[in-house]
Amino acid sequence: MSRPVLAVLRDDLSTGEVPLAQHETKIDILIVDDDPRNVLALEAMLESLGQNIVAVQSGTDALRRLLDREFALILLDIHMPGLDGFETAQIIRARERSRDLPIIFLTAYSKDDVQVAHGYELGAVDFLFKPLVPLVLRSKVQVFVDLYRKTLEIKRQAVLLRDSEHREHDCSRAEAAQRVEALRLGEEVIKERAAAIERALLIGELSLRNHELASADRRKDEFLAMLAHELRNPMAPIVNAVEILRMPGPPEAVRTRALDALARQSRHMVRLLDDLLDLSRITSGKIELRREPVTLASIVAHAVQTSAPLFEQRGHRFASTIPDEDITLVADGTRLGQVVANLLDNAAKYSPPGTEIELVVELEANEVVIRVRDRGFGIDPAVLEEVFGLFVQAERTADRAQGGLGIGLTVVKRLVEMHGGSVRAQSAGLGQGSEFSVRLPHIAAPALVTPPAPDAPPAACHDCPIPPSSCGTMIGPTPRRVLVVEDNEDIGATMKDMLEYWGHDATIASDGPAGVEAVLSGVPDIAFIDIGLPGLDGYQVVAAVRARAPGIATRLVALTGYGRPEDRQRALAAGFDDHLVKPVSSDDLRRLIDACTPVALLHGPQSRSTP
Numbered sequence: 001m002s003r004p005v006l007a008v009l010r011d012d013l014s015t016g017e018v019p020l021a022q023h024e025t026k027i028d029i030l031i032v033d034d035d036p037r038n039v040l041a042l043e044a045m046l047e048s049l050g051q052n053i054v055a056v057q058s059g060t061d062a063l064r065r066l067l068d069r070e071f072a073l074i075l076l077d078i079h080m081p082g083l084d085g086f087e088t089a090q091i092i093r094a095r096e097r098s099r100d101l102p103i104i105f106l107t108a109y110s111k112d113d114v115q116v117a118h119g120y121e122l123g124a125v126d127f128l129f130k131p132l133v134p135l136v137l138r139s140k141v142q143v144f145v146d147l148y149r150k151t152l153e154i155k156r157q158a159v160l161l162r163d164s165e166h167r168e169h170d171c172s173r174a175e176a177a178q179r180v181e182a183l184r185l186g187e188e189v190i191k192e193r194a195a196a197i198e199r200a201l202l203i204g205e206l207s208l209r210n211h212e213l214a215s216a217d218r219r220k221d222e223f224l225a226m227l228a229h230e231l232r233n234p235m236a237p238i239v240n241a242v243e244i245l246r247m248p249g250p251p252e253a254v255r256t257r258a259l260d261a262l263a264r265q266s267r268h269m270v271r272l273l274d275d276l277l278d279l280s281r282i283t284s285g286k287i288e289l290r291r292e293p294v295t296l297a298s299i300v301a302h303a304v305q306t307s308a309p310l311f312e313q314r315g316h317r318f319a320s321t322i323p324d325e326d327i328t329l330v331a332d333g334t335r336l337g338q339v340v341a342n343l344l345d346n347a348a349k350y351s352p353p354g355t356e357i358e359l360v361v362e363l364e365a366n367e368v369v370i371r372v373r374d375r376g377f378g379i380d381p382a383v384l385e386e387v388f389g390l391f392v393q394a395e396r397t398a399d400r401a402q403g404g405l406g407i408g409l410t411v412v413k414r415l416v417e418m419h420g421g422s423v424r425a426q427s428a429g430l431g432q433g434s435e436f437s438v439r440l441p442h443i444a445a446p447a448l449v450t451p452p453a454p455d456a457p458p459a460a461c462h463d464c465p466i467p468p469s470s471c472g473t474m475i476g477p478t479p480r481r482v483l484v485v486e487d488n489e490d491i492g493a494t495m496k497d498m499l500e501y502w503g504h505d506a507t508i509a510s511d512g513p514a515g516v517e518a519v520l521s522g523v524p525d526i527a528f529i530d531i532g533l534p535g536l537d538g539y540q541v542v543a544a545v546r547a548r549a550p551g552i553a554t555r556l557v558a559l560t561g562y563g564r565p566e567d568r569q570r571a572l573a574a575g576f577d578d579h580l581v582k583p584v585s586s587d588d589l590r591r592l593i594d595a596c597t598p599v600a601l602l603h604g605p606q607s608r609s610t611p
Helices: 005-014 036-049 059-068 085-094 113-121 134-168 173-246 252-283 296-314 333-349 381-386 408-418 468-474 489-501 512-522 538-548 565-574 586-594 599-603
Strands: 028-032 052-056 073-077 103-107 126-129 292-295 317-321 328-331 356-364 367-374 422-426 434-441 481-485 505-509 526-529 555-560 578-581
Touching: 028 036, 028 059, 036 052, 036 134, 052 059, 059 085, 073 085, 073 134, 085 103, 085 113, 113 126, 126 134, 134 173, 173 252, 292 296, 292 333, 296 317, 296 328, 296 333, 296 356, 296 367, 328 333, 333 356, 333 367, 333 408, 333 434, 408 422, 408 434, 481 489, 481 512, 489 505, 489 586, 505 512, 512 526, 512 538, 526 538, 538 555, 538 565, 555 565, 565 578, 578 586
Parallel strands: 028 052, 028 073, 073 103, 103 126, 317 356, 481 505, 481 526, 526 555, 555 578
Antiparallel strands: 292 328, 356 367, 367 434, 422 434
């Protein structure tokens, strides 16, 4: 059984030994809760305080502990069998020894004003609701631990004063009372300041968090509205063009415009989806740069070519200033081309039609600086630091629909930083135009500059004995037998029509099992297989084909909307010869088909029966 602290003090003083400051002594804190899990959680939250935690599971045990020990604080659960928290507190307050002991009530029930008021009537110093916030709990407990230490110090000083009066008789009781009162007032000041600091910190933290959440929620709503707008916009001309093409005998000029609109708006939708996928990959850290020596001139040329349709549409004048010398970067040329194209597109969208947009490349020390300047709407200086944030856009109006999802500059910033560079926006204000400058590290290593590799020959068909370098020369315009395994009726039908228009023999299977039988019985030259098929998915289809006909010469190609690097790896590992992401351009589709040797040229006529 432990002895009261004051008793220890009196014994020490009687022997002439004064104990050290109480900061070296662990302070007792009493936890009263009938649920061992709650006790364990509370002990874990308070462990970092380094104090002595005493836990009991009933009000009766708590009262028994208070008979032989002094505690700085009681954390008292309300709802317990036997004596509940309120009854236990009433008994504690009735005892002279524990009348002033601080009590913090704990409850998992919803806040009830009557219940809270009753708790404070019983002398509670606070009322906390479960689940508890560890930081708040520790802060409150620490305040009372500090106050208890101060109280012990006051009592210690009082004992010293009384002993000094007894031995020296030259200290007046009034002076001792003044010192005790001063310490008491100091304790009250510390308590008030601690409570004020705690309140200020909590209020500040909550206010900041609420502001951040409200801002994020607003940007999310704005983005969803923009996404709906940007997806509906290209759909309107697509629907109109389809209706025009359905009309009997439209004029050739009208038909041409409709086809051009279909192609242009389809490309626009593909780019919107690519931007969303790029942003997802970048923010989740799933994108890897393919660094290699690349000339800046080729990067800029590709970006200008990408942005040219938008420049022509808005009638912009374009001017560029690039050093005559070759500037080489060790970087991912495709991604840097995307950076420059996004900046050019941004300048085109936020500039009045017919204005000039300028691209300047400069060498400064060990950096390459790419500047894109426009004479457009400009940027408010107050939001210059926010333009690279996710879903941030200049304010839109009905007569200024620039388009885009507000993620292009975010992608620019992330890609530039992945290359070890930085990007900055500058503007003199609204209506004063803007300038975006990208700084990239420059590695002056001419030896790294290698001539562009020739186009790689097509990969050989599965188990094809003919080298890929010879395959392209053997097959020219020879018609191929093509199988399309696709459950989407529109995709399958339009692809079949396009293949037949090119002179190929095309057939369709609409589910996984039918696709397996069509490959094994027909042995086509090439089969395009969707991944998300009913019955058997694309991976199961190719596995079944490889298992039943290991040496089949048909080239099996995954044609799917899943375009991540890991999706391609999974397709090739499953047994596919190639992997294409929808929508596939007609040029890419034609090249892939033309590059595959017909089965008849490899093995002669093959059996059409199912193995």
